[in-house]
Amino acid sequence: MNTVTSPLPPLHTIKPLRRTSLNRVSAFVYTCAILALLYHHSLTLLHSTSFLSFCLTFTILLCDAVFAFMWVTNQSNRMNPVRRQEFPEKLLCFVKEDDFPALDIFICTADPYKEPPINVVNTALSVMAYDYPVEKLSIYVSDDGGSELTLFAFMEAAKFASHWLPFCREHRIEERCPDAYFMSSHRCNETDKMKMMYETMKAKVETAMDRGHVPEEFIANVAEREAFDKWTTGFTRHDHPTVIQVLVENGREKDFTGHEMPNLVYLSRQKSKASPHHFKAGALNVLLRVSAAMTNAPVILTLDCDMYCNDPKAPLRVLCYLLDPAFGSKLAFIQFPQHFRGINKQDIYAGEMKRLFQINPQGMDGLCGANYVGTGCFFHRRAFFGPPSSLLVPEIQELHPDHVVNKSVRSEAVLTLAHRVASCNYENQANWGIKMGFRYGSLVEDYYTGYRLHCEGWKSVFCDPERPAFLGDVPISLNDVLGQIKRWSVGLLEVGFSKYSPITYGVRSMGLMGLCYAQLAFWAIWSFPVTFYAFVPQLALINNVSMFPEVSDPWFYLYMFLFLEAYAQDFLEFLLARGTIQMWWNNQRMWMIRGISSYLFGSIDFFLKSIGISAFGFNVTNKVIDEEQSKRYEQGVFEFGVASPLFVPLTTAAIINLISFLKGLAGVFRDGNLGEVFVQLFISSFVVVNCWPIYEAMVLRKDKGKMATKTTVASVLLAWVLYSMAALIFKP
């Protein structure tokens, strides 16, 4: 499909994936199977012989209905998956470099102790070195941690940049992130010199980190002194005035070869305990306004501090779409997938999230476009000001997306305005977060903002080139992984049960695309069937109660078909997305683990918050790497270590399933009733096989990552309680 006017070559193409027809046929067949299953459950329910069997069948019906709902909504991702390709090398046939749009880059950080400033600096350097006209490039760093340590790191980074940028340019370095470059095998005659400079900078930043403040001898001049003076005694991360520090101004500061450098601005918005700050979404809205006051570029890139740029030409790929008139003026954003570095070979924690970050976006791209995932995403600034058809005029003229800034970023007028729009009361009675900018009301501001933009009629594009444009870090301990997914679950439920729920509002606004969003919104309800199937059939088996059709019963084949086909399709899609068999195995295991931990606790948290019992915040993922932990992660060993409540249901399930499997097996040898209990025995054995790392962590391991004794004790107790309760229920 050629989308640019001929006779020029196309800047990009879009092709449907080959599997589309097969997807549609299998969706039809599987739907029939699901209907048959629900019919079977209803029949059984009507013919229940006892109260117990009625309750059991009813719960199974509910659980299977949840599975069915999740399956149906997922099909929207399979109806029209597409693959795009862009040809940035042809860009110059269409536009001169002078006509490229300006680009404002936002980098968020929130806590110097969980997000080491030296890593944030690496992120910033990787984009400062973009192959893009420097006079059009501005980098804004938002520090929600309000930390002088982060500011100090960036002052050092600005100095280092004046050597790093020319080095990258002259030696055509591919890895523009210093840390990634020095870890690679690429070398040139100046590598050692650069490495030394980098190490010196890093050591200084780390010294400051160790001391907890910036040592006097590191402060180079009066200007720096004045900047740090803003950290007065009353200054805390939750309560402080705005700090804006222009570290590099394009046109003023030059690199050491005399070349221009991009703008680099440090920003820590005003915080006060009295006004809500809306976590990352709030930070991004301040960034939107401060950057409007300073440069107001029409294109914006949002980046998390745990992700760096891996392709210096990524902005050119983006222009292939942004400059295409065929999109009209409806293109809101271009999302690159989240790819990660440092994932272990078998990806034990399914950190790649293939389905979320690679497979589903292709499906959504064939409808309205990929969803926004918070980082690695280029926006059209205009998209934050109302639907494509009707501009929502901001309260002050300077924030208008078309406003042209022609003053220096250090001029007093600009800085005054920047301070004004960064203050914590600025948004009172304004549309920010409601109809304008990044949207408030969910812990997954990325998902929610992208969703609302799509509802408004905006389109997006999924751009997934061969060489990943961005690489991020993943959490490497199970507790961090589960905690992160728990936060996502809560945020998604907030949207799912809001007045803008995708299942109602979303489907009304955009049909199938609404279902794609609904699938994500209700992620956490998987916890219901997963928890049920992790405990109840097993407890029934322990008490010799049979719950499923016997092997000789024709309905048994329906069960078999439903299970095998769902797993097979998942497996194939996974392999086609360049997964391996072992990665797939770990992926399906993590799905079960999340089901009875993150999703379950997320649902409970959300419920408690809804009835006003508790509140939740954005718990930033830990990015500090512990050497020993990292070694275990590389070897593919699960990290339990801490006594986390998230591990209790897992460990309890591991215990119950093992007992049930052994008891069931013994029963089969004793009574020869394999046909009767086959399904239950199969479920237990499947769970037991999946739980191997848990048994190991409980019994065999001696290292620091083994299961904490507290967790084991709590789980044994809980298992015993469940066992006793089941005995009462199943044996009247």
Ligand SMILES: O=c1ccn([C@@H]2O[C@H](COP(=O)(O)OP(=O)(O)O[C@H]3O[C@H](CO)[C@@H](O)[C@H](O)[C@H]3O)[C@@H](O)[C@H]2O)c(=O)[nH]1
């Ligand atoms: O009050 C806050 C909290 C977080 N952040 C920043 O938000 C980013 C994401 O935080 P992280 O702890 O890394 O969360 P993840 O779960 O890894 O992030 C995923 O999920 C988030 C939503 O929950 C999205 O915002 C992210 O883009 C997405 O990668 C980081 O750069 C933080 O510094 C802030 O700026 N202010």
Ligand SMILES: [Mn+2]
């Ligand atoms: Mn992150």
